[in-house]
Amino acid sequence: MTLKGRSLIEPSDFSLNEIEEILRLADRIIQEPHLYSEVCKGKVLASLFYEPSTRTRFSFDAAMYRLGGQVLGFSDPSTSSTAKGETVADSARTIAQYSDIIAVRHPKEGTALHMSRYADIPVINAGDGGHQHPTQTLTDLLTIHHYYGSFDGLTVGVCGDLKFGRTVHSLITCLSRYSNMRFVFISPEELKIPKYVKEKAEDAGIPYIETTDLESCIGQLDILYMTRVQRERFVSEEEYLRLRDFYILTKEKMERAKEKMIVMHPLPRVNEIAVEVDDDPRAVYFHQVKFGMYVRMALIMKLLGLEAPQGR
Ligand code: CP
Numbered sequence: 001m002t003l004k005g006r007s008l009i010e011p012s013d014f015s016l017n018e019i020e021e022i023l024r025l026a027d028r029i030i031q032e033p034h035l036y037s038e039v040c041k042g043k044v045l046a047s048l049f050y051e052p053s054t055r056t057r058f059s060f061d062a063a064m065y066r067l068g069g070q071v072l073g074f075s076d077p078s079t080s081s082t083a084k085g086e087t088v089a090d091s092a093r094t095i096a097q098y099s100d101i102i103a104v105r106h107p108k109e110g111t112a113l114h115m116s117r118y119a120d121i122p123v124i125n126a127g128d129g130g131h132q133h134p135t136q137t138l139t140d141l142l143t144i145h146h147y148y149g150s151f152d153g154l155t156v157g158v159c160g161d162l163k164f165g166r167t168v169h170s171l172i173t174c175l176s177r178y179s180n181m182r183f184v185f186i187s188p189e190e191l192k193i194p195k196y197v198k199e200k201a202e203d204a205g206i207p208y209i210e211t212t213d214l215e216s217c218i219g220q221l222d223i224l225y226m227t228r229v230q231r232e233r234f235v236s237e238e239e240y241l242r243l244r245d246f247y248i249l250t251k252e253k254m255e256r257a258k259e260k261m262i263v264m265h266p267l268p269r270v271n272e273i274a275v276e277v278d279d280d281p282r283a284v285y286f287h288q289v290k291f292g293m294y295v296r297m298a299l300i301m302k303l304l305g306l307e308a309p310q311g312r
Helices: 015-030 056-066 087-094 111-118 136-147 167-173 196-202 212-220 237-243 284-301
Strands: 042-051 070-074 101-107 123-128 155-159 182-186 210-212 223-226 260-263
Touching: 015 136, 015 155, 015 210, 015 284, 042 167, 056 070, 056 101, 056 123, 056 136, 056 210, 056 284, 070 223, 087 101, 087 111, 101 111, 111 123, 123 136, 123 196, 136 167, 136 284, 155 212, 167 196, 210 212
Parallel strands: 042 070, 042 101, 101 123, 155 182, 155 223, 182 210, 223 260
Antiparallel strands: none
C-alpha cells in the first residue's frame, strides 16, 4: 500500500516499513536538500494551529517552503470562523478546497481524526491534546537513528510528565513495535504513563520499569527523553506548581550517565533541563529540532505521492 493520499493521526497508522521509508527519504534530503527545492511547486499546505506551537508549526512551514510549495493557515483560531461557531468538520471540508494537505494541532483529543473524516486530502496530526504527536515521533526516530544507527538493543528512559506528554505516548507506542528494546518510565506518581501506552509495551513483550528516581537509573540509559510538565493540561494550578520542578537534569546528574547516552527533549523546555547541560555533547535536543523539519519534508512528499528527483 502506498502512502499517497493517506492521513497520519497516530504512529500505528503506518507500518514500520512505511515509517522507515519516510526516514530513508529524510536522510536523502539531508544529504542533498537542493535537489528537493521544487518538488512541491504548486502545492499548498494548510497549517491549522488551534493551540500554540513553535517547532511543529515553523518546521511544517519551513518544510513546505523548502520543497517549493506554499502555506496558508492560522496560528490563532480566533481569526478564523471557528470564532463564529463553525465546526471542525465544516472547517476541514472548506479548507480542503484550497489546499493539498492539512497539518492540524488542536487541544482536543481526536480532532485530527475527526478532520480526516471530512477532508478529502491527507490530514496530519500535529498534536491532539494529551493524546498523540506522531510527527514528533518521526522526528525522534530520525534523531535516534542518526546517533545509534538502529533501534536495536536500546534502553530508553522517558522522564517527566508521562501522563499528559503526548510525545511520549506516540514514541513509546511506536518503539514498542521494535524488538529488543527496554523502557524506563520515570515520573512522579501523579504523572505516570497511561495504562494504554504501557499495554503496548506489554503486548510486545518489551520489559519496562516504572520509577520516580531519575538518579538511580540514569546510568542504565542509552537515551534519556526529558519532557516538561504540561501546565495547560492541569485542572489545578497549585498541583502544577507542586510538580513542575520534580526533575531538573543538571551537570551533576549527567556525571552518572553513560558516555554515549543522548539527552532528547521534544521542547519547549521550561526548567527540567538546566541550561548548563546544553554544552554537553550528549545534549542533542537542538539537533533534534532540525531533524523535525527534514522528516516533515519527507512526510509531505510521501503523502502527496511526490517522487524524489530523477536518479535519486
Ligand atoms: N515539540 C513540539 O511539539 O513543540 P511545539 O509545541 O513548539 O510545536
